[in-house]
Amino acid sequence: MNKGYFSICFLSFFFLFIFSMISFFFMVYFIMNNMVLFLEWEIISMNSLSVVMSILFDWMSLLFMMFVLLISSVVIYYSKSYMISELNLIRFIVLVLLFVFSMILLIISPNMISILLGWDGLGLVSYCLVIYYQNLKSYNAGMLTALSNRIGDVLILMVICWMMNFGSWNYIFYLEFMKNDYYMIYISLMIILAAMTKSAQIPFSSWLPAAMSAPTPVSALVHSSTLVTAGVYLLIRFNLLLLDTYFLKFLLLLSSLTMFMAGISANYEFDLKKIIALSTLSQLGLMMSILSMGLPLLAFFHLLTHAMFKALLFLCAGVIIHMMNDMQDIRFMGGISMYIPMTCLCMNISNMALCGIPFLAGFYSKDLILEMVSFSNLNFLIFLFYYISTGLTMYYTIRLMMYLMINDYNLLSIYNLYDEDFIMLKSMMVLLFMSIISGSMLMWMILYYPYMIYLPLNLKMMVIYVIIIGLLMGYLISNMNIYSLNKYLLTYNLSTFLCLMWFMPNLSTYGLSYYFLNYSQKLLKNIDFGWSELYSGWGMFNIMKNYSIFYNIYQLNYFKIYLFSFIFWILIFLLMLLMI
Known part of the structure; x- marks a missing residue:
């Protein structure tokens, strides 16, 4: 194996881990002293134009940076073994490092220009990573990912244009002023839509399961703490501007629907990585919905705890896929806890953290979110969406564990x-260590006072009821082997609708993308390569070519040419005389 790859892999892991620890200690110092550090570096100044690079260090950016650096260091170390049989491994590590750098640029930027650099960098590098395995399916998934994210990039550009009125792009200083300005409703709308594209809310959800074409270590990084959480983080930063806007009610409805839709689709899915991807989509819907209720700190808390157990879940799935000779269908697995007990232990703990089993990382944030939902004055529909989606999370998690670990071994050929x-x-x-302790650690650290939520006993115990019902339903459904064929055939149309994420991939791929791309291809063919080419580039070239050939013949001093031209002019002269 290439020694250069091992050295760059180890160095990347070492430095990312060290920077992660440094970020953690700085975060503790900042949160204890209530500090914020704002740095501004003037790159160029011409007359009244000033281009500056701004960096904002506060407890939130440092804590998020610590989580991103820790997960990326672990993922790079994991790739050292997982990607060992691949060619161009140094290219893979460089792409992952570029991805992490783009995310960090987005985290520490209070400036819309540098946010755009990080935002666009995430979209571009994610495209390169999704098409890393070069085949048609990966290419289609990469195009869907890139084009969906381009919508968000365009909206961020429009925000930059709108903010030129203020004289600076440091949005952090203008949030209070913008809140009282009527026209700022347009900026808030653009920010919400941009965040929805990046965090894959309805109707932009179809790219997230498609991005599973990337290598599994990349999926662990993308779907835990980087690309998909960028939209949530941006809305947390813009929270002051978004409060009391009417669009947050639409965001609440759409994110609740996303949570519900992803939970149902995960129960119909048999691809191991896609089940975990739909689980990510469900948790993103949870974060966006609690954010649209005006609780940004709670959304940030769940974002961090979710990052840990979801990264672990993807790494465990990567080990299982690796052992199964790249098989991802859970119907061909089963009983693997007998053979790979440590991996199954990690997977079970991360799954339980996802479900919100008490005293694991997910419990502290998820239980608090659900109690705040019960405590708020929302309507019954949103309340139902929250609790049904929580039940569905338990449902597909137990189903996955039954298929993977408890049922009989189903692989048809030899296994290793x-x-x-x-x-x-x-x-x-x-x-695994972070998935166990990060929930309680963050609760002590970032919530300044203990939340005391008084609810009736039934509402207080609602989370436990939902977990138990989801557990039983998942167990029963996973054991319906006799009726499993009938279950899908009797409700074939409904199953197809739910399995295909409410036909959203078809709508976004064939409806929107195909129509617009086809229309732009016709424009390119008829205008760029058609009329404009005929009358500008190619046409001018033909005219110049014909003239140069004509003059070239004249310069050769052929006697015949002069004789013909002489006869031609005499004839013209005679005709003119006859006309007179």
């Missing part, structure tokens, strides 16, 4: 299961 890849195991142990 072993739990001795210590590089993968060590990287998973770091995330």
Whole structure:
């Protein structure tokens, strides 16, 4: 194996881990002293134009940066073993590092220009990573990802144009002023729509499961703490501007529908990575909905706890896929806890954290969110969406665990299961530790006072009821082997509708993307390569070519040419005389 790859891999892991620890200690210092550090570096100044690079360090940006750097260091260390049989491994590591750099630029930027650089960098590098395995399916998924994210990029550009009225793009100083300005409703609308494209809310949800074509370590990074959380983080930063706007009610409805839709679709899915991707989509809907209720700190809390157990879940899925010779269908797995117990332990704990089992990382944020929903004055529909989606999370998690670990072994051919890849195991142990302690650690650290929520006993116990019902339903559905064929055939149309995410991939791929791309191809063919080419580039070239050929013949001093031209002019002269 290439020694250069091992050295760049280890160096990347080492430096990212060290920077993560430095960010953590700075965050503790900042939060204890209530500090904010704002740095501004003037790049160029011409007359009244000043181009500056701004950096904002506060407890929120430092804490998020610490989580991103920790997960990316673990993922790079994991890739050292997972990607060992691939060519161009240094290119892979460089792409991952560029991805992490773009995310950090987005996190520490209070300036719309540098936010655009990080935002666009995430979209571009994610496209390169999704098409890393070069085949038609990866290319289509990459195009869907890139084109969906371009909508958000265009909206951020429009925000930049609108903010030129204020004389600076440091939005952090203008939030209070913007809140009282009637026209700022347009900026808030653009920011919400941009965040919806990046965080894959309805109707932009179809790119997130499609992005599973990327290598599994990339999926662990993208779907836990970087690309998909960028939209949520932007809305947390713009929270002051978004309060009391009418659009937040639409965001609440759409994000609740996203949560509900992803939970149902995950129960019909058999691809291991897509089940986890739809789980991510469901959790993103949860974050966006609690954010649109005006609780940004709670959304940030869940974003951080979710990052840890979701990254661990993807790394465990990567080990299982690796052992199964790249098989991703859960129907061909089963009983693997006998062969790879450590991986199954990590997967079970991350799954339980996802479900909100008490005293794991997910419980602290999820339980608090659901109690705040019960405490708020929202309507019954949103209340139902929240609790049904929580039940569905438990439902598909238990179904996944039954298919993978408890049911009989189903792989048809020879298998090679072993739990001795210590590089993968060590990287998973770091995330396992964080999945257990990060919830309580963050609750002590970032919530300044204990939330005391008084509710009736039934509402207080509602989370436990929902978990138990979801557990039982998942167990029953996963054991419906006799009726499983009838279950899908009797409700074939409904199953197709729910399995295909309410036909959203078809709508976004064939409806919107195909129509617009086809129309732009016709414009390109008829205008750029047609009329404008005929009358500008190609036409001018033909005219110049014909003239140069004509003059070239004249310069050759052929006697015949002069004789013909002489006869021609005499004839013209005679005709003129006859006309007189």
